[in-house]
Amino acid sequence: MKITVVGAGAVGATCADNIARLELAEEVVLLDIKEGLSEGKGLDMLQTATLLGFDTKITGSTNDYEKTAGSDVVVITSGLPRKPGMTREELIGTNANIVKGVTENILKHSPEAIIIIVSNPMDTMTYLALKASGLPKNRIIGMGGILDSARFKTYLALAMDCPPNDIHATVVGGHGDTTMIPLTRLATRMGVPVSQFLSAEQLQKVAADTMVGGATLTKLIGTSAWYAPGAAVAVLVESIIRNQKHVFPCSVYLEGEYGQSDICLGVPVVIGRNGWEEIVDIQLNEEEKATFSKSADAVRNMNDVLATLEA
Numbered sequence: 001m002k003i004t005v006v007g008a009g010a011v012g013a014t015c016a017d018n019i020a021r022l023e024l025a026e027e028v029v030l031l032d033i034k035e036g037l038s039e040g041k042g043l044d045m046l047q048t049a050t051l052l053g054f055d056t057k058i059t060g061s062t063n064d065y066e067k068t069a070g071s072d073v074v075v076i077t078s079g080l081p082r083k084p085g086m087t088r089e090e091l092i093g094t095n096a097n098i099v100k101g102v103t104e105n106i107l108k109h110s111p112e113a114i115i116i117i118v119s120n121p122m123d124t125m126t127y128l129a130l131k132a133s134g135l136p137k138n139r140i141i142g143m144g145g146i147l148d149s150a151r152f153k154t155y156l157a158l159a160m161d162c163p164p165n166d167i168h169a170t171v172v173g174g175h176g177d178t179t180m181i182p183l184t185r186l187a188t189r190m191g192v193p194v195s196q197f198l199s200a201e202q203l204q205k206v207a208a209d210t211m212v213g214g215a216t217l218t219k220l221i222g223t224s225a226w227y228a229p230g231a232a233v234a235v236l237v238e239s240i241i242r243n244q245k246h247v248f249p250c251s252v253y254l255e256g257e258y259g260q261s262d263i264c265l266g267v268p269v270v271i272g273r274n275g276w277e278e279i280v281d282i283q284l285n286e287e288e289k290a291t292f293s294k295s296a297d298a299v300r301n302m303n304d305v306l307a308t309l310e311a
């Protein structure tokens with residue numbers, strides 16, 4: 001197996017590091033436009049192999065797509081991150097061109113690849129990659145919901161003072177400060193509804209904190225997060241490579257599911273060797289359906305901006 005990560009910045013390098021440690025492929029290629037960055041970070045990572053005991057080859061590449069040839073999975077993290085006070089949506093002007101160009105270059109050398117989009121605004125970048133590539137829909141996956149769900153579980157665990165791994169909870173909808181939907185009704189602590197442990201006010205605060213989880217970190221760090229995003233991509237790649245069939249919330253192309261069409265939005269999907277293989281119907285209640293529909297409207301408005309950029 002061969003996995004390429006495009007963008008050797010904070011998120012891309014962390015993805016590559018996790019993927020190498022998990023030995024998900026014989027080779028991981030890290031590609032960036034900044035001269036020497038991916039070669040340097042790749043070599044640094046390779047020098048951890050004897051310390052951490054992994055056998056993955058790591059290759060750096062300054063914009064040479066020949067080195068990515070024959071990749072089974074490609075993760076696109078190239079593009080600007082936001083600064084404190086910005087929304088993810090404000091990145092569209094710069095990142096749309098980058099994501100489109102990278103997708104086209106990747107496919108020239110890896111026509112069979114499954115592509116994971118990380119660059120923001122992620123749902124719109126996923127839609128753009130799908131339209132620009134013409135790939136079958138199951139091979140384009142936007143990563144956002146896995147990260148948002150990890151944050152949701154963390155905030156729930158902190159509020160209940162319990163281990164995060166005892167929590168099952170999911171976030172659907174868009175990967176934006178106002179578009180993501182933490183499904184508190186369905187969250188459980190080992191199968192017991194979290195509403196048995198937390199008041200409505202506490203649950204509301206957990207949901208609100210989850211929604212601005214990325215913004216909170218951006219304010220603290222000065223740029224957006226990378227440890228949890230890098231780990232979230234790695235578990236997604238692992239489910240593909242090892243055909244694990246995990247159900248993860250991912251941004252995928254909807255054709256009537258959840259009442260939406262011609263849009264990429266976060267819903268639970270089965271992830272295996274073919275990419276996303278099946279959409280799982282959560283059976284949202286009326287209130288959740290209305291919130292999902294509002295989230296879709298906001299993402300669709302962003303998708304409409306793509307046409308103005310191309311003009």
Ligand SMILES: NC(=O)C1=CN([C@@H]2O[C@H](COP(=O)(O)OP(=O)(O)OC[C@H]3O[C@@H](n4cnc5c(N)ncnc54)[C@H](O)[C@@H]3O)[C@@H](O)[C@H]2O)C=CC1
Nearest residue numbers: 007009010011032033078079080081118119120143144229
């Ligand atoms: N979907 C998600 O859950 C998350 C998305 N993100 C997004 O991921 C993106 C990357 O974030 P960071 O790694 O923190 O940024 P960063 O600035 O550390 O790294 C981005 C890298 O992309 C490279 N790059 C730019 N144009 C390129 C091109 N045409 N080809 C190859 N490489 C190119 C830059 O040289 C830079 O090294 C941002 O858009 C950020 O908003 C970040 C965290 C989570």
Ligand SMILES: O=C([O-])CC(=O)C(=O)O
Nearest residue numbers: 082088120214215224225
């Ligand atoms: O907050 C950001 O801009 C980066 C991101 O998508 C996240 O960490 O969720």
